[in-house]
Amino acid sequence: MTDKNYRSLRNRIHEIIFEADTPTGKFFDVFLMISIVASVLVVMLDSVASYREAFGEWFYVLEWFFTILFTIEYVLRIISVQRAKGYIFSFYGMVDLFSILPTYISILLPGSQYFLVIRILRVLRIFRVLKFTQYLIEVDQLRSALASSRRKITVFIFTVVTMTVIMGSLMYVVEGGKNGFTSIPKSIYWAIVTLTTVGYGDISPQTNFGQMLSAVIMIFGYGIIAVPTGIVTVELGKAANKYTTEVCRYCSREGHDKDAVHCKYCGHKLDP
Template identity: 45%
Template sequence: MSQIRPAKAGPRTRLFQIIFESDTRLAKAFDIALILSILASVAIVMLDSVNRFKHYGDFFYIAEWGFTLLFTVELGLRLYCLERPLRYLTTFFGIIDVLSILPTWLALIIPGAQSLLVVRLLRVLRIFRILRLMQFVGEGRLLVDALKRSWHQILLFLCTVMMIVIIFSSVVYLIEPREAGFTSIPKAVYWGIVTLTTVGYGDISPVTPLGQFISVMVMLTGYSIIAIPTGVFSAEVIRSIRAERYSDEACPGCGYDRHERNARYCLRCGTWLNEETPDPRKVRRALSKPPSDRSDTDT
């Protein structure tokens, strides 16, 4: 991301290398500690919702505030070592960082007795901390790039599916009795989505032969089209992996363009792939020498 740039040289640059990079031992230790903290905080939020652990409420409360303070300090350090900290807050990971600490701080100013549901919502929002783990997965960028390139096809697929569901649901609403549960078109749309995805809860089902025949057609349609978005997304992921691994440089000798990025010679004809082609006379002269007399300068 272009927004992630270190501040001027000095302690802030060193801090940037520790927080945003992972090529040093200290940076790796920071990443591991942060991952463990995120997992522990998410586990506490989940256990706090279990009734049998309610007697640990004080411990959960103290631990939650401890993690909130820790993540607040960590966010402050991230902003401190950046050249443009406000731009980072507009990025995906910046928004997630804010969401991971905002609910706990907002709970201080929202009365718990009058707004119990709001407080419960804020507590559940802390689970978004687990999204911060995405920044530690290198392959996550490939998945995000594949989603960006395939969202038009996926959106078109979803629109087509919704049109099919609405059409079939409207027809079933017209032919089925209200006693079967089809009291409205939205209720029939719910049945259509459940049937198309082959979930089949069974709380609503057609009772007429024609309605049951339509159900069969909807289920067969669901099996037929469920693999379409998977294939589109898989194709984009494969394209991202190839773009990451292979270079676009074509061989000047045969035109072959499926070389790995660190390749020096053409896989098909052996032609030199670097921009500066070596002198063939120097190559022959270097190869004619004994291995002990060859030097890097000859090639």
């Protein structure tokens, strides 16, 4: 095979595997989605003892069939991109890799094949297949908002942790071991459960002061719930933009502006 024919073949494979705009690309992605869902169902059914006893051999064959199929697809994806490292260490690249590793690892560690349910994450590609561009926009906006909010959220979490440590320690002093607060860590566990308004009820204060303190913590809990929501909502308002589903051949990233000529992540020219 000449170098020109090899490049043409790589381009054709890339068009089929990474692009959902062409008939063959859409057919490939739909077939891939069906295979992913079917493989996850096989793993789930195999975990049911009665089904495993009746159809264990079929499940074993199907598991290896899907694993080999996805392995071939993974190799083709690496071959078809200009920079294999960009795809391998991308989000989808890591998901694709971890979706096939458990079967091979199960040869040495029996039972690890049940981690194959991670394949369900690959169904996220259905947004591209069905051209749900608006959903891709929202996903990218949410990701951007969370990234922009990380410092504020970190400070918020640190504040909540500090509050639970103080409240838990105070409750340990007030209630003591006779009422179930046998240690500071267990009292902090109670404070976390109460502050998050979960309220398991396995530990509860018995003294008047302890009950008053728990009421204060529960009220704080309702107020605290709204804080991270407000932080992310503000950042979401700043993240509005319009993107396409085009995948860069060099870094395997998507989410480019509709009028983009070059990839905003690696700088290479996008395909026309």
